[in-house]
Amino acid sequence: MEEQSTSHSLSLSGSLHPHKALPTFYRREMASSHPGFHFLASWAVILLLLRIFSEGGKLLVIPIDGSHWLSMRLVVEQLRHRGHEIVVVAPEINLRIGASMHYSMKTYSVSYTREFVEAEFKKLGYKSFTPQTFLEKFSKITNITTMFFDSCKRLLSNKELMKYLEESMFDGVLMDPFFPCGQIVAEHLSIPSVYLVRGLPCSLDFHATLCPNPPSYIPRFFTHYTDRMGFFQRLGNLLVSLSSTLTCSFLYSPYDHLIKEFLQQEATLLELLSHASIWLMKYDFVFEYPRPVMPNMVLIGGITCTQEKQISKEFEAIVNASGEHGIVVFSLGSMVSEIPMKKGMEIADALGSVPQTVLWRYTGEVPPNLPKNVKLVKWLPQNDLLAHPKTRAFITHGGSHGVYEGICNAVPMVLMPLFGDQMDNAKRVESRGAGLTLNILEMTSKDISDALKAVINDKKYKENIQRLSDLHLDRPIHPLDLAVHWVEFVMRHKGAPHLRPAAHDLNWIQYHSLDVFAFLLAVVLLSLFISVKCCMFCCRRCCFKKGRKSKSGKSKTH
Amino acid sequence: MEEQSTSHSLSLSGSLHPHKALPTFYRREMASSHPGFHFLASWAVILLLLRIFSEGGKLLVIPIDGSHWLSMRLVVEQLRHRGHEIVVVAPEINLRIGASMHYSMKTYSVSYTREFVEAEFKKLGYKSFTPQTFLEKFSKITNITTMFFDSCKRLLSNKELMKYLEESMFDGVLMDPFFPCGQIVAEHLSIPSVYLVRGLPCSLDFHATLCPNPPSYIPRFFTHYTDRMGFFQRLGNLLVSLSSTLTCSFLYSPYDHLIKEFLQQEATLLELLSHASIWLMKYDFVFEYPRPVMPNMVLIGGITCTQEKQISKEFEAIVNASGEHGIVVFSLGSMVSEIPMKKGMEIADALGSVPQTVLWRYTGEVPPNLPKNVKLVKWLPQNDLLAHPKTRAFITHGGSHGVYEGICNAVPMVLMPLFGDQMDNAKRVESRGAGLTLNILEMTSKDISDALKAVINDKKYKENIQRLSDLHLDRPIHPLDLAVHWVEFVMRHKGAPHLRPAAHDLNWIQYHSLDVFAFLLAVVLLSLFISVKCCMFCCRRCCFKKGRKSKSGKSKTH
Incomplete structure (x- = not known):
């Protein structure tokens, strides 16, 4: 692939x-x-x-490794087809970003080895099948951000590479803001940037774009809430929202020093991210919950779901042999190669309970109880298999690419979320009645079997995913065309400043009109104070007069 | 035309x-x-x-008369070309909405005459040249809303027409929400609605879509502010924003009774407007100030600016005869036919001061001092003339259609705003350095002449409008294609509920998380209270013990 x-x-x-x-x-x-x-x-x-x-223009691309690269690569390839010269800057150790005819690649040295990255990825998937404490989960995130920060320092201090970039006169940079170093490079080179992103930790994307993000109906990542929350869910969502600001300042504070040192600027990372010209958001509202967006956000959800190709003879033979029952596609994503044997056996047991042929992408040790109807493969053409009319269900970890391919091809899903945003993705699919979510830690063989049978046999799942698919595909322009258009737009016009709201020039108090409200309150209080004082003055005068009158009256009567 | x-x-x-x-x-x-x-x-x-x-589908169209119809007609014609059956419902008295091969027309009787409407339109333009009090301006607005309300009552009580509509089985309604009656009809027929709109009074469009609308950087209509406001402008903007809620409830309260009577529902007009599936907004951020938008808002600014056609021989001759100096296009819009003679003479005087040939669309009494270089015409192909390379400037009243045509064809503008949103439009163009605004009441012949010479001879105006034009035209899909797509989308899928935010299910307090904040405050206060009580209890016990100790100590020493 x-x-x-x-x-x-x-x-x-x-x-x-x-x-x-x-x-x-x-x-x-x-x-x-x-x-x-x-x-x-x-x-x-x-x-x-x-x-x-x-x-043709000259584009700098600063991606990150892993599944994020899959969608960015599509855009890069299309831009190359359209005649642009593309330079990809990546760490010398990475698993997916390889040399290609579509771009020239420049690498920089990093402190870790290939074995370390492979072991980390393996751990990431494997460990999801055993309970983890909050601290363990949090340390995983800090490990990643530390690794990125270390890479960033090495990239910026690579004098030869930086000199090459300075001399290359790029028209723009296409980057993944998950590795925010790209924006520091963009500022250094004074070129406009385009981000390709699904979401950033702590709603950093919405903070940076000043996009309104009310916690009352927009669930935060990792809460697993939907957009319809009860009082205590709204309370939880608000608390997560508030605490995420703290988390972010902790996670990203090292960059502030780096920015000062390298760019000679007193700016936070958030300020730098707010300079992005266009945010290509992997968003579509058949999947995401409807929410406000900003003018410089371009929605390109479903970008990886391109027209299906003919599947190879090997797969075609398996699919054809499945008979009237059809097939089930099963993949836990490209980053998970092995699962604990106990879980593997439970899953294998469940897969044997359905009459469908199951195509399972799995590279780990083969479970001894593997039923006859399950074919293990090292790789499968996921989108093309999902597009096959004989596909009845999709067992997925709930990565956003997979979910969009499921929606695009109208295949109901059984979701086994492992880490990151996958639980939230799974909840979104489930809340739309297009799939069922399993708890990877607690699920039994029966749970898996029941869920699989339900999404295959209960018509409502197919109907719901078909409806989502119809809505998703009924668009005036393909998301990939849209992404390419906006990258070129930024290259042509040296950015998109006309899409930047004036709100960026206001501070927090001004943005929320707190100074104006305070002024109005002061005016009201002052008016009240003056009115009361006037009244009191009048009353006193009246009383005084009355008092004098009654006194004089009294003295008269005396 | x-x-x-x-x-x-x-x-x-x-x-x-x-x-x-x-x-x-x-x-x-x-x-x-x-x-x-x-x-x-x-x-x-x-x-x-x-x-x-x-x-083909069946579409009901409920437009309003005047310039609003110009853009809606384009969409209607394209939808007809794509095979849909279209029924336009309009009052029997109107100036622009006529019979056509593109749609069948159903009319309903109204209480006013054609002469009345013509006189009102004439007055609207003519009166703009003389100072008016706030009350006079406000009464104009109430006159229009009263006229619309009266029309609505007549439409809904037209039994024959309503029976026809009920039996027609429409797939959707395309309407102008300025005449909100269309939504009542949509609710009655249980069909989804699409709105075509530039803006509604009192930010009703943003209230109905629950689109965040911070007054700190989003100037309200009629304030004439830009998106960069000082403290007192922000104060003014906030006050206008707050008072507009009152104005709206005054202007639209009669509808609540009508809704109850006709739909047997206890709903406000705002609630009904919130049911719209798609808002086709005549917005583009080269012209409007960047701001948040909602998923069901589709931006189609510049919809009227289609590919230019060859201009007629008559106009071609005038343009060619203009020589190296080229021409100036002058139109105060289709709704203004006459201006006071004194102003007309001042304008004529100013137009004589430039070497360009001026094509002035004017149907009123000819000013006696009309210079040789000014050609009065009853109608002109505005967009096609603006697209001509010899056109040097555009004198316009600042209607949004005209401004978009000026931007589309990169012609710098002199703006003479008369009423409605025109002053705000003019300010937007001026704030981008693409034109100059004149005060219609105070402008002298010299002011007009100076402004015209400036936009023609000072290169910065041409450069700025050229930049706006380049940005505006660099789009992945034409706004008309986009509008047609979304009307058909709503017809195909019976609405677009997946674009409706869950915020509509929350009340004002819940939306702003005020209940959650109140709860948190109560918890904090309670915790504080308990802590203080505990402390006091501990202190008292300590003191008591100490007291007893010292007492007993004292008694011992005694």
Whole structure:
């Protein structure tokens, strides 16, 4: 699957220079109405090659390793097809970001080894099957942020690489803000940045964009709440929301010093992240809960779900042999290769209880009780298998890519969330009646079997996922086209400052109009005070007069 | 200009039924990759005709008269081209909404005459040139809302028409929420609604969508503020924001009774408006100030600016005769036909001071001092003239359609705002350095002449409007395509409930988490109280013991 190009063809075209380029809309019309359009294919190739060496832009890409790279790679490949020169900057040790014909790669040394990263990834998946304390979970997060911070220091101190970047005159940077170092590089090179992201810890994405984020109906990550919360859930959500600010300042405080040292700026990481021109958010509201968004957020949820390709003969044979019952696709993601044998046997036992053929992507030790209907494979073409009409269900860990592929192909899901945002993703699918979530720690063979049978046999799951799929796919433009358009937009126009709200120029007090409310309160209190004083003065005068009158009256009567 | 079809061709295609229809993205790919695509044109016509009578949907349109209809008509025409049956419901007396081959029209009687409407429109423009008190302005607004309310009552009580609507089985309603009666009809017919709107009084659009609307950086209409406000402007903006709630409840309270009577529901108009599936907002952030938006808001600013057409020989001759100096396009909008002679003479005087030929759309009495370079016309092809390379400036009243056409064609503007949102529009253009605003009441001939010369000769205006234009036109899909897509989306899926935030199920206190904050405060206070009580108890015990000790000590020493 690595480095293979997608079959998705872009309909956008145009040069990088705004004054030379016709707007996309006009360009599209001209292309399709040209009389000899289809016969000029060979010329088009020559022209494309010419454009590559003349008008294409130069893009810096700073990704992170792991599943995040899968969606970014798609965008990078399409940008390359459209004639841009792309330079990917990555640590020398990584598992997925390899050399490619689509980009040139520049690496920098890091303090860890390949074995360490592999062992960490393995642990991440394996440990999810045993109970962990909050401290253990938190230390996993701090480990990752420390690793990223260390990488960042090494990247910034790599003089040779930094000199190359300074001299390369990039038009922009496409980056994953999970590794926030990219923005420090962007500031140093004075180039605009585009982020590709699903979500950041502690709602950092919404803080940085100043996007309203009311805790009353927008559940925070890791709470596992839906958008419909009772009083105590809203209380919990608010507390998580408040405490996340503390967590963030703890997690990201080391960067402030680095920014000062490297950029000679007194700025926080949050301020730097707020400079992003465009946030390509892997969001779609058939999956995410409806919420406010900002003008510089572009929603590209489902970007990895491209047109299905013919599956290989090997898989086709398995699918065809499944008969009327069809197949079940089972994958716990590319990052989980092994699970504890006890769990493996329970799962195997459950899979044997359904008449479907189960295609299980698994590279660990084979459970001894593996039933006949289960085929273990080292890799499977997930999207293409899900798109097959014989696929009845999808057992997934609930990674957002997998969930979108499930939605895109309308396959009901059994979700076994392991770590990160997967439990929240699973809750979202379950709350829409399109799947069932299992607790990976407590699930028994019967639970798995019951859930699988339910999503296969109970029509409501299929109906619900079909409805979500219809809504998701009924869009005016494919998310990949949209992502490519906005990266090019930022490269063409040197950013997108017209999408930056003036709120960034206000401090917290001004943003919430607290100074204005305080002024109004002061005015009201002052008016009240003056009114009361006036009244008291009048009363006193009246009483005084009355007193004098009655006194004089009294003295008269005396 | 009336009823003429646009040359804009839509790239969307597909049937109305979600299960039969392939998603737009796939459909588009298939169409362009089909080998004999261009040779099947004749068949396509036949198929289109077949589709019109088989799979097209049925759309109810409830527009309002005047300039609002111009953009809605474009959408209606495109929807008709795509095979939908369209029924427009309008009052029998109106100025712009006429019979057409694109839709069938159903009218209902109203209490006013054509002469009354014409006179009102005339007054609206004419009176803008003389100072008006706040009460006069406010009474104009109440006149309009009263007229709309009266029309609404007549529409709902028109039994024949309502029976026809009930029996027509529409798939949805496209309406202008400025005439909120459309939503009452939608509720009565139980069909989903799509709104086409630029803005509603008292931020009703943002209240109804529960879209965050912080007064600290989002200027309210009629304040003429920009998004960068000083303390006292923020104070003013907040006060306007608060008082608008009162104004709205005054303006729209009659509807609550109508809703109760007609729909047998205890609901406010705001609640009804919140049921809209999609808000097609005539918004683009090159013109509007960046702000939060909600998932069911689709931004279609610039919808009226379609591809320019060849201008007629008559206009071409005038433009060509203008020589190297080029032309100035001058129009105060389709609703203003006459201006006071004194102002007319001042304007004419100013227009004579520039070497450009001025094309002035004006139907009133000709000013006696009309210079040679000014050509009065009863109508002009505004967008096509603005698109002409010889056009140097655009004098406009600042209606949003005109401003978008100015931006679209990169023509710097002199703005003479008259009423409604025009002053705010003018401020937006001016704040971006793309034009100059004149005060219609105070402007002298010299002011007009200076402003016109500045926008023509000072390069910065042209550069700024060119930049805005480049940003505005660099979009992945034309706003008209987008509008059509979302109307069809709502018709296909019977609404868009997945875009409705859960916030609608919360009351004001819950939405702002005030109950949660109150609970937290109570807990903190209670904890404090208990802690203080405990401390006091401990202290007292200590003191008591000490006291007893010292007493006993004392007695011992005694």
